[in-house]
Amino acid sequence: MELRDRVNQALKQAMRDKDTSRLATLRLINAAIKDQEIAGRSADGATTVGDPEIMAILAKMTKQRNESVRAYEEGGRLDLAERERAEIEVIEEFLPRQLDENEVTAAIDKAITDVGANSIRDMGKIMGKLKERHSGQMDFGAVGPQVKARLA
CATH class of the missing domain: 1.10.10.410 (Arc Repressor Mutant, subunit A)
Structure with a gap:
C-alpha cells in the first residue's frame, strides 16, 4: 500500500474513533503533501508526489517538531512540548524504522x-x-x- 493511502486510511480511522489530536496531525500531513503537489505542478498538468517525496516531507515535519520540543522545554512550556511529541509519534508511524x-x-x-x-x-x-x-x-x-x- 502506498504511503499516501496509509495516511488516508489512518485519517479515516481517526475520524471514526473521534481522536481529535491524531486527526489534526494527519490533516497536517495531508496538507503538506498537497502543498508539495501544488509546488510541483507544471504548465502541462498535475504532478503526483511519490513515496520518497512523502518520506522527505515526514522527515522534515519530524525534525521541525523536535526543534519545537527543545524550544518549548527551554521556555518552560512542557504542555506544548508534550503536544509536539504526540505529533512526532503519529508522523513516525509512517516513516521506516530509524537505524541505530x-x-x-x-x-x-x-x-x-x-x-x-x-x-x-x-x-x-x-x-x-x-x-x-x-x-x-x-x-x-x-x-x-x-x-x-x-x-x-
Whole structure:
C-alpha cells in the first residue's frame, strides 16, 4: 500500500474513533503533501508526489517538531512540548524504522567500500549511496560529519 493511502486510511480511522489530536496531525500531513503537489505542478498538468517525496516531507515535519520540543522545554512550556511529541509519534508511524548507531556505522562502511572512496572528494558519492539505500532511516545531517571523519 502506498504511503499516501496509509495516511488516508489512518485519517479515516481517526475520524471514526473521534481522536481529535491524531486527526489534526494527519490533516497536517495531508496538507503538506498537497502543498508539495501544488509546488510541483507544471504548465502541462498535475504532478503526483511519490513515496520518497512523502518520506522527505515526514522527515522534515519530524525534525521541525523536535526543534519545537527543545524550544518549548527551554521556555518552560512542557504542555506544548508534550503536544509536539504526540505529533512526532503519529508522523513516525509512517516513516521506516530509524537505524541505530551500529547500523549507521555499518551502512557508512559499506557505502565507502562500494564507492571505493579514499578521499574527502568522494563524500558526495558516499552520501548519494546512503540516501539511495537508507532514505528516511537516518539523519543525514548527523551522518555527514561521521562520513567526513572516516575519510579524513
